[in-house]
């Protein structure tokens with residue numbers, strides 16, 4: 001039996017989950033792998049707050065650098081968060097030849113290329129299963145079980161906070177802000193939660209998934225991003241009447257060698273498996289050219305689920321280190337190619353849900369339809385509700401597939417019409433066909 005001595009940087013929600021998981025199942029891990037995980041040091045600026053755990057005297061320190069440079073520490077777990085000090089710690093540990101385990105998707109999305117290269121130069125590894133999909137081993141599935149596949153598409157519900165908010169808005173009709181406060185109390189949300197509700201956290205995860213799928217670090221600006229801030233319950237009700245649910249979806253596709261990425265609130269058919277993913281759960285739907293459709297489901301946020309993913313990485317890093325394997329596939333898969341070609345946001349082809357408010361007078365609808373026609377947008381269905389007290393009629397339109405640039409131009413023209421009484425709302429619709 002060998003020990004692996006772990007230095008944890010950051011004793012917040014996930015750090016505490018890692019320690020709790022190791023205290024609970026460390027002996028089981030040792031039995032299964034022949035490697036005993038030992039939490040040797042934990043660094044945090046706050047070492048007095050009670051995390052509901054007992055750790056041995058001398059384990060806690062406020063000096064993170066002393067943990068990184070400690071010769072008795074074998075692997076570093078970066079759970080500091082953010083992209084400044086976390087980057088410094090990660091690079092420093094890698095330069096010392098120590099494997100780093102991180103849950104930090106923002107760090108990888110913003111500085112991944114640099115970090116993977118430093119890991120490779122120092123013949124060590126960076127492991128980041130916890131950065132995408134919380135407790136779901138999706139990256140390990142991609143780089144092991146699906147290694148023989150060209151990845152055709154990935155659809156992900158990757159943010160527990162947003163999925164929790166959407167689920168409760170749908171089920172209980174409660175206001176957005178009240179549910180967000182609950183998600184924060186449950187430890188799902190980022191600090192600040194804007195990263196969640198504006199879709200940025202999902203985009204961070206999407207670029208990590210796409211980088212692994214297509215073999216080069218994908219920049220954030222390749223991923224047009226829209227979140228769920230300001231989404232009204234009436235939109236959820238409209239979608240429901242038409243047989244759809246609204247999910248914040250990361251969409252990644254290989255369009256004949258051009259990589260398409262986006263994050264946006266998306267209508268999905270109620271009967272599709274991805275629509276049944278509720279609360280803080282995440283799911284990733286991957287289509288490979290050999291395997292066909294696969295789906296991975298689990299808790300995408302929270303202390304123990306994310307802790308579970310970190311622990312899996314600690315054990316893999318330990319095994320790689322002790323076997324002297326050198327640079328792991330989690331690094332080499334991100335650096336296979338120099339660059340990728342991306343589909344620009346305006347060229348993405350998609351179906352859309354569009355909600356307008358039109359003045360109830362002859363010719364209003366005809367004017368709108370003419371504009372869609374002029375922009376090559378074909379209409380799949382139109383529902384006009386009875387006129388509101390305000391004198392405006394809500395109109396809900398589902399379109400066939402058309403280019404994003406045509407939607408943008410058409411919506412601008414519709415908004416400028418004299419019969420248009422409110423700002424149009426537009427969301428993507430994905431039927432997975």
Ligand code: HSE
Pocket residue numbers: 131134158159160161162188189190196201300301302
């Ligand atoms: N804030 C994230 C979420 C946590 O809500 O999914 C996990 O990355």
